[in-house]
């Protein structure tokens with residue numbers, strides 16, 4: 001069977017997707033999702049638009065097979081804002097120059113989504129009949145809150161699946177682990193007073209100044225992961241006080257934790273709470289703390305011996321004429337919801353440099369987009385042939 005990826009399709013579709021401003025927040029993925037669903041249908045694929053909220057939608061594409069054991073390729077449709085730094089190119093122009101496509105989302109990760117679609121289209125054109133479905137799971141809301149992936153789990157949209165491949169940018173290397181993401185907002189509630197009489201108040205900023213070093217030094221239990229290294233904790237936002245002569249009754253921090261397999265987020269939360277309360281007791285009996293979770297994605301690791309991993313490695317090697325690197329990533333993807341949600345192993349492998357994500361003048365190499373599509377098509381034939 002001769003499966004030929006259509007280079008023009010990969011380029012044009014990437015450009016079309018980049019031109020939609022699906023910036024998250026707020027997301028507004030519906031127009032790009034509708035366009036993508038139409039493009040899939042025009043290519044002879046099944047497409048289902050999955051509305052989520054006002055202006056927001058997932059798309060599920062499918063090349064249908066007869067049995068269960070589906071291969072899911074997944075990518076997200078939202079992008080981060082262009083950012084404060086100056087761009088040399090129009091962030092939403094999708095300019096094609098020097099063999100690259102420029103624009104916000106070209107690399108992270110509308111290029112990957114276009115490659116997924118081009119792979120399915122090439123297989124269909126070649127007359128490939130998959131044993132089980134090849135599913136293209138295109139999500140809204142990945143960059144904040146995982147709205148789309150969460151809805152796919154809730155609605156059991158990927159029931160019957162066996163394998164998950166995330167098309168996030170890896171330079172076509174093969175990543176089989178991702179750190180967990182655990183964001184906690186911690187609020188200290190004291191009592192306000194005139195700045196000239198601090199003994200009448202409970203200073204929430206003073207409390208927080210004592211808590212932060214304790215937090216940074218706290219011996220959270222963990223085991224080093226060969227793939228992902230060590231967990232991290234970083235206090236990245238602090239807000240408190242608003243006037244020089246007023247004792248602040250409120251101070252808030254946001255703590256960004258990246259976890260490794262074996263760490264339980266609920267256990268982390270309990271430890272955070274008891275440390276915060278212990279420091280509060282030592283500071284002032286009236287000081288109260290409140291904790292709130294802003295993001296909670298568990299760490300993930302796929303066994304190297306899992307057949308999916310070997311299949312992806314072989315597909316990459318076949319297309320690129322060289323073995324890929326197998327490693328882990330320090331960030332979280334939709335797989336954090338989808339893999340445990342459907343009890344399936346995941347691998348991350350996609351076009352574009354991981355370091356290019358969220359950067360000014362973001363771009364992706366066209367050659368890599370085409371190779372990614374060839375890899376996905378090859379993989380589908382291995383797993384669904």
Ligand SMILES: [Zn+2]
Nearest residue numbers: 076108109168
């Ligand atoms: Zn991404």
